Amino acid sequence: MQFGVFTVGDVTTDPTTGVTxxxxxxxxxxxxxALKAEEVGLDVFATGEHHxxxxxxSSPTTMLGYIAARTEKLILSTSxxxxxxxxxxxxxxxxxxxxxxxxxxxxxxxxxGNTGPVYxxxxxxxxxxxxxxxxxxxxxxxxxxxDVVNWSGKFRTPLQEFTSTPRPLDGVPPFVWHGSIxxxxxxxxxxxxxxxxxxxxxxxxTYHFQQLIQLYRQRFEHYGHGSADQAIVxxxxxxxxxxxxxxxxxxxxxxxxNAPVYGHGPSLEDFTSQTPxxxxxxxxxxxxxLTFREHFGDYQRQLFLMDHxxxxxxxxxxxxxLLGEIVPVLRRELDAKRPAHVPDGPTHQSLLEKKVSA
Amino acid sequence: xxxxxxxxxxxxxxxxxxLLADQxxxxxxxxxxxxxxxxxxxGGDAEVTVIELRDIAVDVTNNMLTGFPSPRLSxxxxxxxxxxxxxxxxxxxxASYSGLFKSFFDVLDKESLVGKPVLIAATGGTERHSxxxxxxxxxxxxxxxxxxxxxxxxxxxxxxGSPSLHDRVRRAGAELxxxxxxxxxxxxxxxxxxxFEQLLAQ
Numbered sequence: 185m186q187f188g189v190f191t192v193g194d195v196t197t198d199p200t201t202g203v204t205x206x207x208x209x210x211x212x213x214x215x216x217x218a219l220k221a222e223e224v225g226l227d228v229f230a231t232g233e234h235h236x237x238x239x240x241x242s243s244p245t246t247m248l249g250y251i252a253a254r255t256e257k258l259i260l261s262t263s264x265x266x267x268x269x270x271x272x273x274x275x276x277x278x279x280x281x282x283x284x285x286x287x288x289x290x291x292x293x294x295x296x297g298n299t300g301p302v303y304x305x306x307x308x309x310x311x312x313x314x315x316x317x318x319x320x321x322x323x324x325x326x327x328x329x330x331d332v333v334n335w336s337g338k339f340r341t342p343l344q345e346f347t348s349t350p351r352p353l354d355g356v357p358p359f360v361w362h363g364s365i366x367x368x369x370x371x372x373x374x375x376x377x378x379x380x381x382x383x384x385x386x387x388x389x390t391y392h393f394q395q396l397i398q399l400y401r402q403r404f405e406h407y408g409h410g411s412a413d414q415a416i417v418x419x420x421x422x423x424x425x426x427x428x429x430x431x432x433x434x435x436x437x438x439x440x441x442n443a444p445v446y447g448h449g450p451s452l453e454d455f456t457s458q459t460p461x462x463x464x465x466x467x468x469x470x471x472x473x474l475t476f477r478e479h480f481g482d483y484q485r486q487l488f489l490m491d492h493x494x495x496x497x498x499x500x501x502x503x504x505x506l507l508g509e510i511v512p513v514l515r516r517e518l519d520a521k522r523p524a525h526v527p528d529g530p531t532h533q534s535l536l537e538k539k540v541s542a
Numbered sequence: 543x544x545x546x547x548x549x550x551x552x553x554x555x556x557x558x559x560x561l562l563a564d565q566x567x568x569x570x571x572x573x574x575x576x577x578x579x580x581x582x583x584x585g586g587d588a589e590v591t592v593i594e595l596r597d598i599a600v601d602v603t604n605n606m607l608t609g610f611p612s613p614r615l616s617x618x619x620x621x622x623x624x625x626x627x628x629x630x631x632x633x634x635x636x637a638s639y640s641g642l643f644k645s646f647f648d649v650l651d652k653e654s655l656v657g658k659p660v661l662i663a664a665t666g667g668t669e670r671h672s673x674x675x676x677x678x679x680x681x682x683x684x685x686x687x688x689x690x691x692x693x694x695x696x697x698x699x700x701x702x703g704s705p706s707l708h709d710r711v712r713r714a715g716a717e718l719x720x721x722x723x724x725x726x727x728x729x730x731x732x733x734x735x736x737x738f739e740q741l742l743a744q
Contacts, residue, residue: 372741373738373741403738447607458613
């Protein structure tokens with residue numbers, strides 16, 4: 185089981201102090217959070233990709249390359265990489281380069297992006313979101329697996345005798361997750377390739393995602409990648425902890441009430457009862473997180489959103505210390521419950537072994 | 543048993559919008575009772591569920607902000623979308639349906655009222671807003687591909703107690719009852735699942 189943090193990379197004013205970090209402060213804070221994630225024993229750091237304010241991470245491999253140089257074990261990932269508006273050739277090159285620099289500690293999560301105006305800035309159209317995701321990923325998949333590619337499609341200029349360099353490390357392409365919150369086509373895409381499926385269910389009730397993950401598992405089996413329960417599932421989570429539950433609620437409430445996504449809407453109490461958000465003691469977070477497995481089956485990766493809504497870096501780092509305390513408990517519980525035939529979270533090493541034994 | 547859902551957006555208690563909604567529900571119920579049905583020779587029975595939007599106003603707003611309905615709103619939506627027919631009544635605010643009325647229909651899945659028989663009605667302080675039914679409510683339900691009865695009922699304050707309002711209510715109720723038991727076949731949206739080979743080929 186892999187645990188980690190994923191960040192949106194938003195610049196948000198701290199509602200309790202009125203302080204807004206600069207872009208430089210936010211970017212450096214993201215790096216500090218990544219380093220802290222490794223220090224407290226987490227497995228994964230994933231950054232978002234955005235091309236509009238108030239978000240800073242427009243260049244994920246630049247950031248991840250820097251973090252790679254300063255970490256030893258951490259898997260560097262994305263949440264998500266825009267498969268619609270990025271050129272798949274550039275994704276193939278950038279992440280293969282990163283993979284070499286990070287000695288294989290790289291995977292990525294494909295997403296479409298839901299901000300309409302971003303598409304035309306990159307010469308695309310959001311109404312073509314699904315066809316773009318399908319065609320661009322088909323090309324990316326090929327570029328990492330075939331040394332010489334001849335290709336033509338609807339959205340990109342054709343390729344003749346093209347070789348994407350560097351070739352993936354050890355001939356093993358980075359593992360790919362596909363993230364989606366409502367599109368069966370993306371669950372189907374992940375299943376078709378035998379890739380991972382990541383359901384960022386943190387802002388919605390569980391029932392929204394059960395069908396999607398069920399579909400992915402069934403189709404994973406249909407396409408012959410293994411049994412449904414062997415499909416590779418990742419989930420989001422969102423927590424705020426203090427030793428004392430009441431302290432957590434008191435401290436987090438102003439951030440909740442003013443948060444960009446759900447602020448000025450439902451009460452903290454309603455939202456925590458209806459979604460995966462947990463605000464309370466470490467034990468409460470453990471208990472809630474363990475229910476995810478009951479809803480979605482044994483899964484491979486759990487990412488937590490920790491640095492949003494204007495929480496100051498100091499608080500986020502304290503949260504990561506607490507996360508570092510509960511993750512060993514979660515890891516022990518979830519690993520013990522996972523049957524032997526269900527794989528653990530994919531790593532470069534595990535993919536290499538699979539390749540060698542195939 | 544025919545299930546009738548009533549959505550009423552009146553804000554005051556008691557509300558003239560609710561009063562009109564109740565009259566329309568009663569007229570529909572009466573018409574159903576007199577409807578000759580093959581399998582229910584004594585006339586159809588009706589179950590009426592009234593949704594006062596005032597009671598779920600905060601839930602509707604929260605759904606707009608979070609993208610998902612609370613359990614309470616979810617139950618209201620289920621009552622509306624699973625009913626055999628819908629009576630939708632709004633007060634006229636600023637020359638249109640009320641914002642709350644529109645918001646409730648905004649958070650519904652846009653396929654969820656396809657083919658649904660709907661009786662539209664509105665209340666207002668003066669007769670001068672009566673075309674709100676045909677210029678505002680009817681296009682909204684047309685967009686949702688609901689089946690709106692030919693008669694809509696607009697009631698200005700001065701209409702309550704007038705025999706002509708009573709006649710229009712009865713006529714509209716009969717039209718809705720007719721459609722509620724009409725055995726219409728509503729084309730379900732096709733299963734949109736597309737296998738990946740087909741997605742790739744597109």
